Amino acid sequence: MPKxxxxxxxxxxxxxxxxxxxxxxxxxxPVDYKRSVLNVTGETWDKQKEGDEDLDxxxxxxxxxxxxxxxxxxxxxxxxxxVWRFPYLCQKxxxxxxxxxxxxxxxxxxxPLFFLELAVGQRIRRGSIGVWNYICPRLGGIGxxxxxxxxxxxxxxxxxxxxxxxxxxxSFQYPLPWSECPIVKNGSVAVVETExxxxxxxxxxxxxxTLDISNSIxxxxxxxxxxxxxxxxxxxxxxxxxxxxxxxxxxxxYFSSLFPYLVLVCFLVRGLLLRGAVDGIMHMFxxxxxxxxxxxxxxxxxxxxxxxLGLGFGGVIAFSSYNKQDNNCHFDATLVSFINFxxxxxATLVVFAVLGFKANIMNEKCxxxxxxxxxxxxxxxxxxxxxxxxxxxxxxxxxxDYNEMYRVIMTVKEGHFKELGLDACLLEDELNKxxxxxxxxxxxxxEAMTHFPASxxxxxxxxxxxxxxxxxxxxxxxxxxxxxIIDTFKVRKEVFTVGCCIFAFIVGLIFVQRxxxxxxxxxxxxxxxxxxxxxxxxxxxxxxxxxxxKKFMQELTEMLGFRPYQxxxxxxxxxxxxxxxxxxxxxIIQLGVSPPGYSAWIRxxxxxKFLFYxxxxxxxxxxxxxxxxxxxxxxxxxRQFHLVSDGSNALSVTYKKGRMMxxxxxxxxxxxxxFILSKAPSETPSPMPTHRSYLGPGSxxxxxMSSAPNGRYGSGYLLASTPESxx
Numbered sequence: 001m002p003k004x005x006x007x008x009x010x011x012x013x014x015x016x017x018x019x020x021x022x023x024x025x026x027x028x029x030p031v032d033y034k035r036s037v038l039n040v041t042g043e044t045w046d047k048q049k050e051g052d053e054d055l056d057x058x059x060x061x062x063x064x065x066x067x068x069x070x071x072x073x074x075x076x077x078x079x080x081x082x083v084w085r086f087p088y089l090c091q092k093x094x095x096x097x098x099x100x101x102x103x104x105x106x107x108x109x110x111x112p113l114f115f116l117e118l119a120v121g122q123r124i125r126r127g128s129i130g131v132w133n134y135i136c137p138r139l140g141g142i143g144x145x146x147x148x149x150x151x152x153x154x155x156x157x158x159x160x161x162x163x164x165x166x167x168x169x170x171s172f173q174y175p176l177p178w179s180e181c182p183i184v185k186n187g188s189v190a191v192v193e194t195e196x197x198x199x200x201x202x203x204x205x206x207x208x209x210t211l212d213i214s215n216s217i218x219x220x221x222x223x224x225x226x227x228x229x230x231x232x233x234x235x236x237x238x239x240x241x242x243x244x245x246x247x248x249x250x251x252x253x254y255f256s257s258l259f260p261y262l263v264l265v266c267f268l269v270r271g272l273l274l275r276g277a278v279d280g281i282m283h284m285f286x287x288x289x290x291x292x293x294x295x296x297x298x299x300x301x302x303x304x305x306x307x308x309l310g311l312g313f314g315g316v317i318a319f320s321s322y323n324k325q326d327n328n329c330h331f332d333a334t335l336v337s338f339i340n341f342x343x344x345x346x347a348t349l350v351v352f353a354v355l356g357f358k359a360n361i362m363n364e365k366c367x368x369x370x371x372x373x374x375x376x377x378x379x380x381x382x383x384x385x386x387x388x389x390x391x392x393x394x395x396x397x398x399x400x401d402y403n404e405m406y407r408v409i410m411t412v413k414e415g416h417f418k419e420l421g422l423d424a425c426l427l428e429d430e431l432n433k434x435x436x437x438x439x440x441x442x443x444x445x446x447e448a449m450t451h452f453p454a455s456x457x458x459x460x461x462x463x464x465x466x467x468x469x470x471x472x473x474x475x476x477x478x479x480x481x482x483x484x485i486i487d488t489f490k491v492r493k494e495v496f497t498v499g500c501c502i503f504a505f506i507v508g509l510i511f512v513q514r515x516x517x518x519x520x521x522x523x524x525x526x527x528x529x530x531x532x533x534x535x536x537x538x539x540x541x542x543x544x545x546x547x548x549x550k551k552f553m554q555e556l557t558e559m560l561g562f563r564p565y566q567x568x569x570x571x572x573x574x575x576x577x578x579x580x581x582x583x584x585x586x587x588i589i590q591l592g593v594s595p596p597g598y599s600a601w602i603r604x605x606x607x608x609k610f611l612f613y614x615x616x617x618x619x620x621x622x623x624x625x626x627x628x629x630x631x632x633x634x635x636x637x638x639r640q641f642h643l644v645s646d647g648s649n650a651l652s653v654t655y656k657k658g659r660m661m662x663x664x665x666x667x668x669x670x671x672x673x674x675f676i677l678s679k680a681p682s683e684t685p686s687p688m689p690t691h692r693s694y695l696g697p698g699s700x701x702x703x704x705m706s707s708a709p710n711g712r713y714g715s716g717y718l719l720a721s722t723p724e725s726x727x
Contacts, residue, residue, distance in 0.1 A: 076476025127484025221514025280356015
């Protein structure tokens, strides 16, 4: 090439040029494509900025090992819901028969969508905001909605960890403080606390000693200082686990993911040795096949599958974004999904072995109390001694003997039987008393543990397990916030993490006032369910219908080294969207049919009472749903009407010392192809992606790349090592 040519002269100058791509390539000057950058922002090349982006891609944190990553995903997906929600649903919806719809829906909804989130996170190597901006800019609100939902869930989820911390420290004493009702002095007379006597020791300890709960959501009652301190400890633990990124949180996962399994196995072995444990397990897995035809059972199974795997929160995408490109995420999805399922079954066995033991204890207590009533009636001649079978011995009365007496008395005294106030004391009735959530962990389970030998040890182990389950899920939830924000806005990780935890603690004070438990119920029931369902439907549509299922399957083939089963093609394209749409419709109908309310603890009655939310609480409830869903239409409108740039109209290429940057924003796609490849558009693929990726301030174009020896992907050239070119 002549030394005085325009290109040669400007190659040695620091000035930017503005020439057509055709002019540049016509001189046959070799270009170092490995160091070329396509900047689609319309900005001039900034060496420092471009260098920072190169470093960002090269230095993106990565998991120390595959085991650490798998444990992190397991720790995130296996949470408190596996221990206290799944067993309740299993008992309520037909025992062993419930496992059938759950397993079917896990395979046709849970596994495909979990695989989809793992794949897009690993492929694009960004958090939820960057991933959905890349796939479909107009649906970029998905990432922001996920962050908001993660924030709402994290607010109240950490309160539950705080409760577990309180019980954990209270467990280091014998007898356990919830094993007996407290004695209060009434003048010179010592009497049992009335509220405790009318309920139970464990119920009293939960509502009065732990929560010091008010009678309704309208009665704030001020802050509970004990729970405030525990919440501070909980957020400190989460902050310390998150502060160093996945290097520190990954190490935490070795303990927080594996320890719960150790505890569950120990509890299962101990539970099976308890009297009555087999009764609980038999009751649990006795299938009620008629329940399988109930649509409500399928709706609740779908909801449980959906939340058990953590779909839509962004945590799954965040964790997978730190993987290598050639990682087998299909194997990861299958492994984690079924480990989650078997963990739920293991927890169900443990729960009902212990509750079977508790049911026998409570049934024996019922028999003793009612036998004393019968003796009183015999002594006062209300009942005749002839009604008592001769073989019955009141000093060693069995449940079978009592049931025989009960039937005889009920038959003879049919007209006045209700006046006697006798209970049937059936074991089946005790086993049918369904408990879930805090009622299972902090009342039913704690009551059962008071009857264990060495009860403080088992209590310490149980609540340490709950803390670990909660921390594992909280780390994933917080990653769903921190990873996309740090990736998108390039804020300092340590500063943002600390600031986020402090802000969350301050906002979370609403949950540690005396009425805080009612707000936990509100957030748990309404802040995530509907918004997350919409988010996951849009994720599915964005990949399957906008980005293109065939295109996505081809990229997965190049990334994984094998083609995923056609099963995923049809579930992503048809089955999952339809099932999720049905679930969303059913959730909306359920919301309309059942007016929102909560169970309040009435101190004077020492009992729970269902109350409807007042008007101001309904306003908060509706605001939570709207606020979590707001980014979806907002981002769509802003980008649909070009109020915010989505990067589709500003393509620039500049050439400087081996780098190309030049404004060709006025070229049509067909013209680009003709200029660059000198062929008809129909004869050659465009080097640009068929979609337009969103480009924030200072970001580079997330280009697709063709299959190359080094494992990168695209449709033409091997581009520079920008963050997106590492995809």
